[in-house]
Amino acid sequence: MNSPPIQLADASYSVPGRMILRNISLTVEEGETLAIVGPSGCGKTTVLRLISGLLQPSSGRALVFGEHASNYAPRDRCVATVWQTRALFPHMSARGNIEFGLRVRRVDRSERKRRVMIVAERLRLAGLLDREVVTLSGGEQQRVAVARAMIVEPRILLLDEPFTALDQSLKIGLQNDLRELMGSGDRTYVLVSHDFDDVLSLANRVAVLHGGSVVQVDEPRSVWMTPNRAVVAEFVGRSNVVVGTLVTREDEMYATVETGFGRVEGRMHTSDPASLAVGSRVAYVLHPHHIRIGRDGERTVDAVVDGVMAHELHDTYVFRLSDGTRLRAAFSRSSTRTGGSLCLGTKTRLAWDRENALVVPP
Numbered sequence: 001m002n003s004p005p006i007q008l009a010d011a012s013y014s015v016p017g018r019m020i021l022r023n024i025s026l027t028v029e030e031g032e033t034l035a036i037v038g039p040s041g042c043g044k045t046t047v048l049r050l051i052s053g054l055l056q057p058s059s060g061r062a063l064v065f066g067e068h069a070s071n072y073a074p075r076d077r078c079v080a081t082v083w084q085t086r087a088l089f090p091h092m093s094a095r096g097n098i099e100f101g102l103r104v105r106r107v108d109r110s111e112r113k114r115r116v117m118i119v120a121e122r123l124r125l126a127g128l129l130d131r132e133v134v135t136l137s138g139g140e141q142q143r144v145a146v147a148r149a150m151i152v153e154p155r156i157l158l159l160d161e162p163f164t165a166l167d168q169s170l171k172i173g174l175q176n177d178l179r180e181l182m183g184s185g186d187r188t189y190v191l192v193s194h195d196f197d198d199v200l201s202l203a204n205r206v207a208v209l210h211g212g213s214v215v216q217v218d219e220p221r222s223v224w225m226t227p228n229r230a231v232v233a234e235f236v237g238r239s240n241v242v243v244g245t246l247v248t249r250e251d252e253m254y255a256t257v258e259t260g261f262g263r264v265e266g267r268m269h270t271s272d273p274a275s276l277a278v279g280s281r282v283a284y285v286l287h288p289h290h291i292r293i294g295r296d297g298e299r300t301v302d303a304v305v306d307g308v309m310a311h312e313l314h315d316t317y318v319f320r321l322s323d324g325t326r327l328r329a330a331f332s333r334s335s336t337r338t339g340g341s342l343c344l345g346t347k348t349r350l351a352w353d354r355e356n357a358l359v360v361p362p
Helices: 044-052 094-098 100-104 109-122 138-150 168-183 220-225 230-236
Strands: 006-015 018-028 033-037 059-064 079-082 156-160 188-193 205-210 213-218 240-250 254-259 262-268 281-286 299-310 314-320 326-332 347-352 357-360
Touching (some): 100 109, 100 138, 109 138, 205 220, 213 230, 240 262, 254 281, 262 299
Parallel strands (some): 033 188
Antiparallel strands (some): 205 213
16 A cells, blocks of 8 residues: 555654644545645644654654655755745745756756746746746746646645735735646645635645644535534634523534523533533524524524624624624625625524534633
């Protein structure tokens, strides 16, 4: 059986006085794109350094195709990395930067020229090759950094915060470029980001890090719709998260939570049932798209419109409940659920079903 491209097995990494990663276990399969997301300082870049062989785990293993990542000599590694800083050579042209890895490997001039043109065409850089890299825009420099990594034909490409400091149009352009590259399935990608939105359309799976530990690994939509902990829901930023006390459990499937605005029910969602004991503090998670206007629902509450945010395809309303809790609800522009436009201060009723609410550890 072939070894997977990347395998972290109970990998930890620490420096004096601080544990940065704690017992990380992840496997990335051939041709897969895994996104590692989490807030700043959670250990994302350290994971990339373990995979690239620049760091060795304090305990556990970091394997690349079954071999310890640090065993590879730099020029023999099948892993290439695009770091957040880009690390381009300012005194070189775009061409010089892109072909640098081939020069180190002593590839002859005609072959370098051929491979530079292939990767430049693929990343829309052909007309920029002779420009000094310092004269390029941020998006162009980022594509040069990706091209420099790709030209050595790595089997694994690591991308560290590739969208940082790019404006929206440049970010969308680079996302499209990467989506095309990843769609070919000829290499394995690991993409690190502190913004879930940046990777939502690129990754096959998402690993969420918090405090140096992996707290959820799943398909992007599952992380978005069914976060397994409050910290995941808060990081993704799509769900309402209300802290309360678990008061009853029903058939190991549903739970009742006491909140500031009353008792509410939801599905228990955790890999550790003991973390949802009666009397414990829990989080009640409700996605904005699962809230309706009116009384048609298993749970209804009085609310007042406290704000509205317009988006491309929907509007998000902020509602204030009796205890001051605020819930966000999203309604499609074509939907009639809002009963027309809701103005600030409008009193209404919100409804949802327990099937669509989650009870998770805080």
